[in-house]
Amino acid sequence: MAYHKVEQYEDKITSGLIDNYRDTLALLGEDPDREGLLKTPERVAKAMQYLTQGYQMDAKAILESAKFHEDVSEMILVKDIELYSMCEHHMLPFFGKAHIAYIPNGYITGLSKIARVVDVFSRRLQVQERMTTQILNAIKESLNPIGVAVVIEARHLCMMMRGVQKQNSVTTTSAFWGEFEKAETRSEFTKLISSKLS
Numbered sequence: 001m002a003y004h005k006v007e008q009y010e011d012k013i014t015s016g017l018i019d020n021y022r023d024t025l026a027l028l029g030e031d032p033d034r035e036g037l038l039k040t041p042e043r044v045a046k047a048m049q050y051l052t053q054g055y056q057m058d059a060k061a062i063l064e065s066a067k068f069h070e071d072v073s074e075m076i077l078v079k080d081i082e083l084y085s086m087c088e089h090h091m092l093p094f095f096g097k098a099h100i101a102y103i104p105n106g107y108i109t110g111l112s113k114i115a116r117v118v119d120v121f122s123r124r125l126q127v128q129e130r131m132t133t134q135i136l137n138a139i140k141e142s143l144n145p146i147g148v149a150v151v152i153e154a155r156h157l158c159m160m161m162r163g164v165q166k167q168n169s170v171t172t173t174s175a176f177w178g179e180f181e182k183a184e185t186r187s188e189f190t191k192l193i194s195s196k197l198s
């Protein structure tokens with residue numbers, strides 16, 4: 001019964017989006033009834049719902065779904081996690097990679113869960129700085145580690161295909177907590193994220 005209700009709700013949202021994108025096409029001077037555009041409002045609605053599905057996801061539940069007791073005291077780093085998000089100012093994509101490390105305090109999580117947390121916060125309308133902090137906080141609160149570090153490097157299409165039109169700028173944001181606030185630990189992390197697999 002509850003499931004049925006959710007389905008109906010989602011359908012209402014999808015059909016609202018479809019109507020909106022049909023209007024958008026017309027306002028942009030297009031003919032929403034020409035053959036190539038007939039299904040476009042539906043495709044865009046579904047794409048936007050996919051790209052913002054992070055609002056319905058729970059980062060802590062994901063991290064805790066594969067939380068294991070383990071006496072590891074060394075840094076665990078998952079780097080080069082690709083991400084695609086959309087800036088909340090222009091709703092244009094920004095994309096790049098995240099590097100995430102933590103030092104456990106009795107508990108580790110599944111490695112894929114770290115990458116999934118990136119999807120939880122990137123599949124929303126975002127600013128890169130907030131996404132960086134949200135990822136850090138989710139790991140901190142779920143695993144109670146000794147330290148967490150998050151670095152994100154991204155290119156913003158709103159700065160490339162419009163506006164200031166800079167094609168090569170990369171924005172780096174970072175958040176460090178606990179042990180990573182110490183220069184020595186932070187520098188080990190920085191060294192590891194710049195090393196390449198041979």
Ligand SMILES: Nc1nc2c(ncn2[C@@H]2O[C@H](COP(=O)(O)OP(=O)(O)OP(=O)(O)O)[C@@H](O)[C@H]2O)c(=O)[nH]1
Nearest residue numbers: 087088089094126127128129156158159162163164
């Ligand atoms: N801090 C931050 N700014 C962002 C991010 N994504 C986009 N922006 C910026 O958001 C700002 C919005 O500025 P406005 O002046 O209101 O918008 P605008 O007139 O379209 O600005 P221009 O892009 O400079 O043409 C721009 O400077 C964007 O570069 C992000 O993730 N973090």
Ligand SMILES: [Zn+2]
Nearest residue numbers: 087089090158
């Ligand atoms: Zn933007």
